[in-house]
Amino acid sequence: ETGVTQTPRHLVMGMTNKKSLKCEQHLGHNAMYWYKQSAKKPLELMFVYNFKEQTENNSVPSRFSPECPNSSHLFLHLHTLQPEDSALYLCASSQVGPGGDYGYTFGSGTRLTVV
Amino acid sequence: GENVEQHPSTLSVQEGDSAVIKCTYSDSASNYFPWYKQELGKRPQLIIDIRSNVGEKKDQRIAVTLNKTAKHFSLHITETQPEDSAVYFCAVSNQAGTALIFGKGTTLSVSS
Numbered sequence: 001e002t003g004v005t006q007t008p009r010h011l012v013m014g015m016t017n018k019k020s021l022k023c024e025q026h027l028g029h030n031a032m033y034w035y036k037q038s039a040k041k042p043l044e045l046m047f048v049y050n051f052k053e054q055t056e057n058n059s060v061p062s063r064f065s066p067e068c069p070n071s072s073h074l075f076l077h078l079h080t081l082q083p084e085d086s087a088l089y090l091c092a093s094s095q096v097g098p099g100g101d102y103g104y105t106f107g108s109g110t111r112l113t114v115v
Numbered sequence: 116g117e118n119v120e121q122h123p124s125t126l127s128v129q130e131g132d133s134a135v136i137k138c139t140y141s142d143s144a145s146n147y148f149p150w151y152k153q154e155l156g157k158r159p160q161l162i163i164d165i166r167s168n169v170g171e172k173k174d175q176r177i178a179v180t181l182n183k184t185a186k187h188f189s190l191h192i193t194e195t196q197p198e199d200s201a202v203y204f205c206a207v208s209n210q211a212g213t214a215l216i217f218g219k220g221t222t223l224s225v226s227s
Contacts, residue, residue, distance in 0.1 A: 031213070033214060035217075041219075042202075042204065042217065042219055042220045043159070043204060043206075043217035043220075044217075045209075045214055045215075045216065045217075048213050048214045050213060055211070055213050056209075056211070056213060056214060090158065090159070096212070096213065102147050102149075102208065102212075102215075103149060103161050103164060104149070104151075104159075104161065104215060105161075106151075106158040106159050106160070107158060108157070108158050109158060
């Protein structure tokens, strides 16, 4: 497996459910990101992790909880979501810092529907 | 924070014509400017990028120009083909240099 892998590809959940999205990168990158893509706000930055440390939380509601156990894995834990949270959630990775080119590689995304 | 404006939101051209998409940004400290192409149902993919120490970069039919003084950069696609039809996003590195802020996208349609 190469590149950035996201699972599941599709997820339907009720507003009282708890679920997690998973992202894994096989590129040796040192930074990982979560973006939300919807018709209203394409590619909206949610969270940034550099060297496993969260460096940015872009005013995301607490019902979204990220976790980065190591530089290759990123999770997004979901609980008590709202219908307006339905969107495509994209994970990306990049190599930042000296020698890094900063270019993102995106995963295929998780299409989330909240009912 | 960084603000990125992208125009136009939709663009329709005939096959063989050129297409130009423009983005403006607010933070003069930004130094990395990539362009991504997203085909329907697929992930965004990097097609070209430019850094602040370069004014223009070309890769076959695709080119990007940067005007740091005016804080805008543009994507140029020449000899467009139907397979160029997609949504194109510009992006700018944020103030901390830790992430990319994206424009709202341009839907390009190339008709044959």
